Amino acid sequence: xxxxxxxxxxxxxxxxxxxxxxxxxxxxxxxxxxxxxxxxxxxxxxxxxxxxxxxxxxxxxxxxxxxxxxxxxxxxxxxxxxxxxxxxxxxxxxxxxxxxxxxxxxxxxxxxxxxxxxxxxxxxxxxxxxxxxxxxxxxxxxxxxxxxxxxxxxxxxxxxxxxxxxxxxxxxxxxxxxxxxxxxxxxxxxxxxxxxxxxxxxxxxxxxxxxxxxxxxxxxxxxxxxxxxxxxxxxxxxxxxxxxxxxxxxxxxxxxxxxxxxxxxxxxxxxxxxxxxxxxxxxxxxxxxxxxxxxxxxxxxxxxxxxxxxxxxxxxxxxxxxxxxxxxxxxxxxxxxxxxxxxxxxxxxxxxxxxxxxxxxxxxxxxxxxxxxxxxxxxxxx
Numbered sequence: 001x002x003x004x005x006x007x008x009x010x011x012x013x014x015x016x017x018x019x020x021x022x023x024x025x026x027x028x029x030x031x032x033x034x035x036x037x038x039x040x041x042x043x044x045x046x047x048x049x050x051x052x053x054x055x056x057x058x059x060x061x062x063x064x065x066x067x068x069x070x071x072x073x074x075x076x077x078x079x080x081x082x083x084x085x086x087x088x089x090x091x092x093x094x095x096x097x098x099x100x101x102x103x104x105x106x107x108x109x110x111x112x113x114x115x116x117x118x119x120x121x122x123x124x125x126x127x128x129x130x131x132x133x134x135x136x137x138x139x140x141x142x143x144x145x146x147x148x149x150x151x152x153x154x155x156x157x158x159x160x161x162x163x164x165x166x167x168x169x170x171x172x173x174x175x176x177x178x179x180x181x182x183x184x185x186x187x188x189x190x191x192x193x194x195x196x197x198x199x200x201x202x203x204x205x206x207x208x209x210x211x212x213x214x215x216x217x218x219x220x221x222x223x224x225x226x227x228x229x230x231x232x233x234x235x236x237x238x239x240x241x242x243x244x245x246x247x248x249x250x251x252x253x254x255x256x257x258x259x260x261x262x263x264x265x266x267x268x269x270x271x272x273x274x275x276x277x278x279x280x281x282x283x284x285x286x287x288x289x290x291x292x293x294x295x296x297x298x299x300x301x302x303x304x305x306x307x308x309x310x311x312x313x314x315x316x317x318x319x320x321x322x323x324x325x326x327x328x329x330x331x332x333x334x335x336x337x338x339x340x341x342x343x344x345x346x347x348x349x350x351x352x353x354x355x356x357x358x359x360x361x362x363x364x365x366x367x368x369x370x371x372x373x374x375x376x377x378x379x380x381x382x
Contacts, residue, residue, distance in 0.1 A: 018368060021092050081122060104144065117146070239293060
């Protein structure tokens with residue numbers, strides 16, 4: 001498992017995701033919804049092994065007078081369609097476009113996560129040839145609730161699955177404060193809707209207990225705050241090479257789930273009942289955050305408690321350890337590259353102040369790793 005760069009080293013930012021273009025360009029994001037120090041930019045391009053530059057521009061990363069709206073109490077995040085507020089994920093699709101998933105939520109300096117307003121939660125497409133924004137899709141408040149947390153996205157660009165012919169995106173809502181679910185968005189029309197609303201499979205498990213490097217994991221900010229169990233809902237997400245199956249997992253769970261994508265795209269009167277009935281429990285794969293899949297149909301997951309990466313093989317429903325390294329501290333969202341490598345960040349979330357009694361124990365810079373995809377796999381190109 002090779003180290004290929006340090007993230008956030010020149011800014012003090014805490015990275016979450018990594019995205020790799022067909023030409024090898026690397027992009028990462030630094031959510032203001034997780035860390036109040038992530039104020040310099042939300043998305044950056046990694047220009048060498050230890051430096052980043054705001055992407056696609058300084059301007060889009062710089063909301064006028066900051067991301068917070070203090071005109072109401074409690075304060076909220078601003079609803080600014082043309083600016084990034086709290087980006088949780090960056091993903092490059094099969095057409096080599098960078099998609100930026102903005103939760104529209106920013107955490108205050110005191111650690112309070114503010115609610116979103118319309119215009120904040122959005123999906124932004126950037127053309128990597130011109131480095132220009134080519135599409136912005138806003139999520140209405142009945143799809144992205146003020147307390148929703150849009151976490152990660154996967155794409156199916158097959159022309160025949162929607163009337164627009166431009167494909168769909170599937171998004172996990174991992175909120176620890178609101179209803180969890182899967183959001184579906186038509187990339188052509190911008191129409192979006194929810195499925196699996198609050199079902200057992202998208203929620204964190206009750207009384208879930210996790211450890212990292214032998215350390216018990218609890219929410220504990222120090223002071224008079226109570227100690228709480230760690231938990232959030234549907235987070236990791238991956239899609240099969242043929243686009244027919246969506247995989248997902250809550251963070252506060254050891255189970256992997258799958259659902260036919262046709263059930264999620266359906267908006268008929270019984271579509272929610274049919275979607276709920278079609279969810280499959282594929283068994284335990286360990287405590288994971290991010291997921292990724294490759295051209296062979298293998299599903300990769302970070303095993304947080306064992307400092308490793310595991311593979312779920314849908315051909316026989318088996319789970320096996322693929323890579324293990326004591327340096328891995330909370331492997332997060334992965335990116336499969338066209339170069340045959342799996343890229344993964346170690347973001348050290350378990351060392352953040354909210355889990356350590358208010359003390360920041362993270363060690364910078366945050367590290368980007370890569371490991372060859374199994375069996376000669378590559379990025380899904382559909």
